[in-house]
Every structure is written in C-alpha cells, then in structure tokens.
Amino acid sequence: MPIDHKRINPPEDAVPYKLFTKLNTKSSQEQYQQILDKNQIRKDGRHASEHRKIYMKTGVIAHAKGSAYIEQGQTKIVASVFDPREIPNRLDYCLKGEVYCDFKFAPFSCPKRRLHQQDSQEKEYSSIMKKALEAAICRHEFPNFQVDVYVLVLHNAGSALSAAITAAGAALASAGIPMFDIITSSTLAIQGKDVLLDPDFEEETLSEIAIEKEHGIIVISVLATHDQISHFHQVGNLPLNVVSDSIDILHKSCKEIVPLVQKCVIRSVLAGISET
C-alpha cells in the first residue's frame, strides 16, 4: 500500500487479530445450519420473514439541507442531502437535474477494517443508490443542477444498502427536494429453501456463498403510492420463480416501512414550522 501523505500512517504490516483466534473449524455449511432452527426462528429470535425494528430520525446534521439517521437492528447509517448546486465542469445544458450519491463505510463499521478510499463495493453501492433515487426525485424541477446525497455507514450489521436507500429517501424529503413518492427499500437473503428477510451481517455473507445451488441476495426499492419498483439488485444464482416470489415478499416489506418514513418526514415538517 503506498504511503498516504494526507493522513497519519500506520505501520505497514498491521493485520487484524481475528486471524489468530482459535481456528474456526466449522465449514460454512455447518455455520449456516445454526442460523435458522426448525421453527424458522433465527439466532436473534426473529422469524425468517420478520423485519428488524427500525428507528429513524431526521435533522441530525446542523448544516445539511436535510439529513436522516436510521437504525435497523444494529445497522446504523447517517445520510445527508445538500442544496442543488451547479454541476461542476459541465458546459452544455441538461434538462434534468443530476443526483450525486456517495456511499461510504466508516473504517470501523465492518468486522474487517475498511480503508479510507472508496473501494469497488462502495462505488457499486453508490451507483445503485443513484439509480434507485433518480426514479423518486422530480429531476425536471431543477434542470442544470446537481443534488448531493452522502451516506455513511457507522455500523454494518447487514442490509446496509437497503437501509441507506430508505434513509437517503427520508433525508431528501426533509431537505424539501421535490419527489414523486417516498422511497423505501428492503433486502432478502436466499439459501436453498430458506428465505430470510432483512438479513444481518452473518446471514448476508453466508447467503453469498454457494452452499446450495440456489442462493443469493435481492435488494429492491419501492415507490409505494404508485406501486412502482425503482430498482432491483440481485447477486447469486436464483431461478425465476424464486425471484418473482421474493419480489412479492420484498414489496410487502417495503410497504410496511412506508408509514414510519412518512411519520418521520412529517415530524421534520412540524419541527421546521415551530422553528420559524
């Protein structure tokens, strides 16, 4: 790794201590078997089709136009939105405004330390978020301008992408950016016949490994009022019928989150009124 001249540099040979813990002899299959018991109850006591509890709050960042903080189980994410600004380095006129998304994991947010520079996964998530949010924002209302959306994951306990999209949606709404609808998002992890809604970090990682032939993760975001899916993201190997069933589950789950976001957004409006 080259020396970063703009940060204080650690010794070059630092390695996570987890590498030296007593060797975990369990294969991923064995690990997976512990995740769900016979009654479809997971380690944390949730049923396989049960979503974790969400806590949400807007207006956490003083100088942002809009901001939101979300806690989905242990997953903790902050999102902020800034006023439209002129698109830098652009000379031609564009009819629709642009959305710039920046998704970042804090260095301490995952079991393994993350680097300061944006890695490929973060870049991928940024572009997925951009696609998902673009559909919800009335981009024709601010031609030639760009809205900046920043997301920081403080603690990644699974389903970070969907939680980030939900939080970014709430931040956009509280920033007064014109939107077609409230956007919510949900994650589903599939391994064989098991279908886990809103997986935690361990469930998520295990579903990415091919223990059985059919496995994978699906993230969708939904514009609830008009029953539209604004984006669909899938990894792994799944047959078509499983996918369509999954979409139904996810769609339902996304709709269930909507009232929470609505309540949160309205609260921010009322807070705004009492200030002025």
Add this chain to the structure above:
Amino acid sequence: MAESFRVLHPIKYYRDYIASNVRPDGRGLHKFRPVLVNIGSIQTADGSALAKVGDTTVICGIKAELCTPKPECAREGFLIPNVELPPLCSPKFRPGPPSDEAQVASQLLANIVKNSKCINLQELCLFPEKLAWCLFADIICISYDGSLMDACIIALMAALKSVQLPVVDYDPAADSRLVNEEEKKSLNIKSVPICSTFSIFDEKVVLYDPTDEEESLCSSTFNIVVREDQLSSVHKPGGAPISDEKLFECIKVSKERASTICKLIETAIHENNT
C-alpha cells in the same frame, strides 16, 4: 430580513449582536454549549464513542490490529488517530482526499495524544521488537458546527476508555500468536485531556466554544488542552494577537470546564458498565 442581512453582511450582523453581549444562537459570549457522550454503541469496533458539542457531532471508532514495532521504538505499540471531515458533515467540504483542515486536525490530535501521555504506548507492546497492538482510531465528523477539536478529543478519549482488547499468547521461539477472544482487557488510560476552543472576534472579544459561522468570521481560533490540573497544549496557530490577560483567563476557564467534562465521561463509562 434578518436572514438576508446575515448572508450579505455577516460581520456587521455579528458585531451588532456582540455589542449587546449576546450571540445569534442566544448564548452569552462566555458560555459553552451542551455536551453529550455516548459510549460503546458500535459493536464492530473494539471501542467506540460518540461526542456531541452543541451541533457538532463526532464519532470515534477504534479498531485494533497486530503489527511489529518499529526498530527505533521496539517496546512501543501504536495509536494512529485520523480525523475525517467527510462532505456529509458540512457543505464546505468536498469529496476526495482529506482537506488541509482535516490534516491539521489529525496532526493536532496526534500531538495532543502524545503530549498528554494519556496512554502509555509501551503497554500496547506485547513482545519487544516482535509484536504490538496498533490501534486505528478513526474520528469521523458527522455534523460540523465549530469547536471540532473539543468533540474529537472527547470522542477519542471516551472511545479509548471503552476499548476491550483480547488477550494474546505469543511464543517468541515459534513466532506463533494465539488470540483468546473470551478474555478481554481494557486499556489503562492514565488521564483524560480535555480541549476547549476559543475565538477572537474583531481582535478583542473572546468567544467561548465558537460555532462554525463564528470561527469563519473570527480573526483567530485557539485551543487549550488541560490534563488534570496541568496544561498539555496551548495551541494558537497564528491569527490576531491576544493579550496575556485574556489568554490566562481562558486557561483558567478551560481548567474548570475540563474537570466537569471528565466527570461527564466517567458517568457515561459507568453507565456503560452497568
């Protein structure tokens, strides 16, 4: 109307307020903002804390890794503090490598940690020349509204106090290391340095605990770091000159504030342990 006046002629706007001994946010000139500490909420980190000074929110997460000590200090481990000012926290920051402000903050924080000797780096060494702990302390600003250093130090110190390191068995002959995660130890934090920020407005009025707007309008901003009843840093990086009398008044105030904030951290730690 007042809002547009604030945008168009900010100095005059502030001058009018300060002439009547009050700041636009309703504080007196010599008043501090409330402080909040929350400890140990990020389980993926080995130690973590969130500090909030007024509207400035900072989160510090500490990740421990194993490394070999430097040949010149063979008996010492590492504490690597880095302050991150992401574009998320304020419209004045842009994405990209750390800004000059973030770099200066990181260095100042590293200096304060070194000067105050709050942590004995030798205790982070597991075996001389062979194995040591490297603590990555990443301090990320979530919301930026002035007095950044105050919040950074509180977050870092509170996070350090919450660090739980596993016990490591090291066999120098075979160079084998075994980490026992069941058994964990906390760090021995000797003392807690506390930073207070002050700004000089119009070269004569001292504002305590300035907000972002105040800092940008002021001609000088300086930090005083107190450890127990000693000073561990008086950092004034240029700007308008200050008279001795005002400087020592600020030192006195920071000492009083430091003891209350130390108690605050203690209370939060105690809450965490119960």
Add this chain to the structure above:
Amino acid sequence: MSKIREYTISNCEKNFLLKCLKDQTRLDGRAFDEFRNIEIEFGKDYGCCCVSLGQTRVLAQVTCEIQVPKSSRPSEGILNINIELNPIAAPNFEPTSKNDLFTQLNRTLEKCLKDSKAVDLESLCIKMSEKVWALRVDVNVLNHEGNILDCASIAALSALHHFRRPDVTCDGEDFIIHKYSQRDPIPIVIHHYPVCITYSIFERGEFILADPTLLEEGVADAFLTVGMNSYKELCGLHLGGKAELNPDILIQITQKAGNRAGIVVEQIKKAVKEENEKRLEDKSIGFHNKLCSTKNIDFEDLETCFDQWRIAPKRKHKDTEKNMIGETVEEQIQTENFSVKIEKKGSQSAVLVPEEFEEVGRVWGDSDEDEDAVVEIPKKIQTVSLLDSDSEEESTIVLNANSQTKKMEEITI
C-alpha cells in the same frame, strides 16, 4: 492566473540577444563555450548538498530506508530520483501540479544517473528478495536562472557521493541497523560519475552556447543535453526543440561535453573529499558557515541572564474530589464561570447541560407535537415499530436505540 506569473520574453530582449550573438558576445560576458561557476556546499547531514551554477541554485538530499526489492530484480537496491519545482524557484511553478518541464527534467536525470547504472545497486542488497536499501534523491530547485538540469545532476551526484548509509549486520535471522554513533556509516559505491551538460542552439546551429541562462533558454531554438561521465562515455542524450542540426555539429558538441564532464567530476570529487576531511577534523560543517558569516546574536550572554529564573516546582493541594459513582443521578457542578448539570441518559450516554440552556428554553428536545396535525397516516399494526420516545432523547442521536425499542415492544405488538 498562472499566466500572469509566466515569464515572457519581449521581442526587443530577444532581438538584442541575437544581435549580441552575431557580435560574438553573450549578455553576461562569457565566451560561447564557457560555463558558469560551480559552487558545491554540503549540509550537516550526510547526503545533503547545495549546488549553485551561477545564479541557479539547487538543494539535494539523499535519504534511505529498507524496502522489499522489486520482484524482477530481487538482489538489487532501489534508486529513486525526484525533482521538485516550487514557486520558490520561479513564480510560474505550481506547488502541486507537475508540468511538462518536471517530467522532462526528471526523466533526463533518471536516464543519466539511474539507467546508466552509475550507482552499484547490488551493494545495497541486505537479503535477497526480502530487504534492500532504497535510496531516494530529492532535488529541490531553489532558484531558476537557466540550466536547472546541469545543476540538478551535479547536486544529485555530489549528494550520492557524499551520502553514507547506516551499517547493517546480520545476527542469525535478525538484522541490526547500527546508528551512526555505533558504527561508521558506509558510503555508496559509485561505478562512474555521469553529469548532464546542456548547450542551447540558435539560428539552426549557427551559434551554440554552453550552459544557457534563463533568457538564453527562452530565446534558443533548441537545446541539447549530453549525459557524460569522466571516461567520456555517453549516458544519455536529449535534443529538444526545433533545430535543423548537422550531425557533425552534434559530434562536435559531444566531444566538447566530454572535456567538460571531466572537469566537473573532478570538482565534485574534490569538494566531497575536502568535506570529508573537515568532518574528520571536527571542523564546523553545514550551510551556516557560508550563509551567516557574521554572528549577530550571542545567545550565550542571553542564556546567562535568563537562566536566573529558576522555578521551584510548587505543590498544590489537590481538591478532594467528590466521589460520584452511580449514586447521584444528576450532579450540579458550580464553579465561578459556569454551572452545569450532568445527566445520565441511559443507553451508555451522559449529557452535560449548561444551566442557562434550560432557562432560555433551548432545551434539546422538540416540543411535543400534536399527532392530530398529521393527516392520513394509516395507523395499522406493523412488524416495524417506530420508536415513540420522549422528545428529549429524540433530538440527539442516541446510538443503540434498539435497547430502548425493547421497552416499546409490548406496546407495539
């Protein structure tokens, strides 16, 4: 903005220069093949030297560290050359961005010193494919008065010649790096001494000037840089600009450069030798010998008068601190300057509230809002629960809200 700082040459300057050349004169009175004076000074550190060529000044510093060798050359050390063009040298140099001039200079210098294998890289190997010395030569241009390259190559070579690396001994598996005080440091092995010699070409090779100044560089059609060692071996040749040059002239110039190289290398060797002798004799070394010939401040006198302030460490009674373990939920702290209140917030938090914040009414929380004002929210029972906590907690980000949500479970389900 950078254009303002650019050095531009007026037509009359240009014409005057060319006219002078026709009269066989240069503006500074030198002959066509005459070089400016070289001065080599050494700093206190090993491998630090400052070279001036007329008004052009360059500072070079060699540093070393242990690195893993390149996999393609496991038994060779590493040599890096980095030239820095700062605004200190000329106003049109930008501190951050690297321009074309930088790339050209750095590359030519690398060709001359690195690619000609002047430095014995194999002697820098400590352990095959594991540990080698990496040398880094930083060349900082201090003043740009034309012909940076010659000056930089002399500085880099002198610095390398002057530099000494710490000694390393092997103790079984371990390597011990000895400090300068423990064991004498070791000089770098240099096979041959190449330097760059630059000529500028005017009027299609009609006039060829050695060691051009800044103005001459600006007017010249082309320049020719010859990398040459004292054995008259060619170590790189670079022709820049547009000149229709006769091959004969090229050979002629190279011949001349050979003679010049011998002289320059002799001077470098002599300077380093003198410096090393000075070091042995414990004479005063370093830049300050030349820079400040007059001693203006006599600190010795100051010291004696200031040192009368001896400070006896005073002892103060420590205030017996209140024991505040857990029993008091809230504590009022009152001092001369403020009165604050520490409150426990549950879930690993505590908050410190200055008293006046309550008085002013700027409490943390939002005022309780009326649910009635909200229109059309379907209030069905969900698996997702909204934490309807007290307003106070809500305005702060309280991490781990889920510990609070647990309490809410009974209500929502």
Add this chain to the structure above:
Amino acid sequence: MAKVLTDRAYIEMNYRPKAGLPCVQDRFYEAILKNTCETALAASLFPRASVVITLQEMHDNGQLISCAINAACLACLDSGIDMRFMFAAMTCFLTNNGDLHLRTPEVKEDIDAIFVFVFDSVKKNVIVSHTEGTFKTENYKLALEKCREGSETVFKFMRKEITKE
C-alpha cells in the same frame, strides 16, 4: 483558481521538507505559518491578489518551526509588501529539573516541555502559541515572559538585517 478574495489578498503558503513529499506534519506547520503571515501582512490593501510564500527546509538542527517563522518574517520584510507589524518566534525548553532554556538542550530525554511563541513587534502580544509536553500554568507563564524578552533580540537582529542593504 477560485481562491480570489474580494476584500483582501489570498496568502498561499508552501512549506517544503528537505526530503520526501510533504506529509501531515508539514501541513500542520504550513497552517501555523499561513495564519501568522495572514495577520502580519496588510492583505486588505491588495484585494483580488495572491501572495505566494514558499519555505524550503535546508537543515533541521532543532527549533525548526521558530526558524521557519522568523525566515518567513524576513522574507515578507524583504518583499516590500506592506505589513501591519513584524513577528518573531522564540522556542523555550523546560527541562526536568524545572529550568527554562532558550537553547536546545543536549540530552533530549531531559526535556519536559517545549514552548514556541510568536510575538508581534508592536504590542508584543502572542500571535502563535505551540507547545509540546505537559506543564503547569506557572511554567507556561514564565516561558512566555522569557520568550518575550528573547524576542527583543530577534527583532533587533531583523531590523539590523533589513537596514543593512
């Protein structure tokens, strides 16, 4: 180049270490130097202009930051740009036996704390205070006084150097 300020000159500071690329520590020095020069130079007389100050480290034999600040002051004086006042830096060392020295002590381990102060030439007020190590307020006060007296000599030296040419 959007650094144009409508009400004063923009001061650009470059601090160059002797070897290697500038790192975080050098940025830290740069910030101190920049803020100091900003207050000392009468920047409001040159709106929409920029002043570039470059410092190149030649040799570090202790008291580097003081030396850099004094060099910057002399360079500013030499440039002929209007200044509100001169500034001079002094370093003071607190050794473990409680003594204060203006000269770098021979043994590094003896040093308890290092103080760097910069004073203005008009009121002799503190422009910069930079400290290393822990110390008592009294020590700080004494070091401040000592440096203030020492700065007189530096100011004298600067005046002499400037009038010489």
Add this chain to the structure above:
Amino acid sequence: MDTNNLLVCYPGQRLSLCDKVYNSGQGTYERQGYIYSNLAGLVDVVEKDGIKIIEVHSPGVQTIVPAQGDIVTAQVSIITQQFCKCYIKCIGDKVLSRHFRAILRREDIRATEKDKIDIYRSFRPGDIILARVLPITEAHTYQLSTAENELGVVIAHSEHGHPMVPISWTEMQCTKTYAKEPRKVAKVIPESVHEDFIVRLAGNVSEN
C-alpha cells in the same frame, strides 16, 4: 404557530382529484387524474376565479433556483471590460444557503446610453447589487440585468473599506473620507419586497 389547523403532507401523498375546480399548483404533480404532493410540507389551497389551486410549501429555507424575471440580490466578484461576474445570494426575499454564479453583461447595466457604459464606473468587486434575472438561455450561467431605475448597487464600500451612502443616481460617497465614487445606484422603491430590507441596511450604514 398553532399546529392544530395545519394540513401536513409527505411526498407522494394523494391530495385530491384533479378536475375543473381543483388544479395542481406549486409543489404538486398530477398523475392519472389525481393531484399528488411532491414535497414534505404544508398544504395550501389558493382560490382564484372559482378555481382552487392546491399548493405545497415546505417549511424553513426553501429549495429554489432563480427563474426568469426574479429580482435577486447578488455580490459582484470579478469585473472585466465586457461583463462582471457575480454570485446570487438571495432570490426575492428568500435567502440561499448556496449561492449561484451569474453574469451581468456591460450592455445590461443601464437602459440608456448603452454604448457609454464603463463597468468600472458602475460596479466594483464586493458590491451588493439588486438585479433581474434575464431569460435563461442554453448558457450555463444566469444572466442578470440592472437596466431599471430600481436596480443597481445597494451596499458598497469605498476604496478604503468604509461604507458608502448614495448621493445621486451615479455616485456614492464614503462615510469616513467623504470621497465620491461612481456607481450604478439603485433607487429604493416603496412597494418592493426589499423595502424594509434596504431601509434597514441604509440605517446601518448611516450609523457607522
């Protein structure tokens, strides 16, 4: 404010049918015969000629961009022979938290004797001006005009940094040095939204 009688909505909320009586206004959009909100804010029904226009306004500082014909407050940053560059800081009486770049060309400074205009005799960098936004073209930046009596410099500082007061259409005078400097001065209009704003600024200036 009494929060009981307010109608609060969120983006995507269906507000009403879209028909002859109810029309979609600011902050709303129409889809498949219904009016939906596209902001989180307060619902406002404006009645005009028997038509009810439904609007939604978000609280606090609104997200707005300059539109043709808006009166804006801008700060001059750079002047050249042909144009001056400025930053739009307020639109009408709404303060922007992020300013927009704009250009004021020489021929748009005043309405008469256009060929005799000198930019440096009209504006100086740092001046606060009132200007009108010209029709938005394909160009990337906004174009402004001060070719009206009510538009031009409202706050300016003299060469020595002291505030100045207007003494005629074309001149302002320093309050400290009494030196006169040429400017394209704005006339204060009583009906304008800027009325009390300018009065207050004028008051502050004369205090100094």
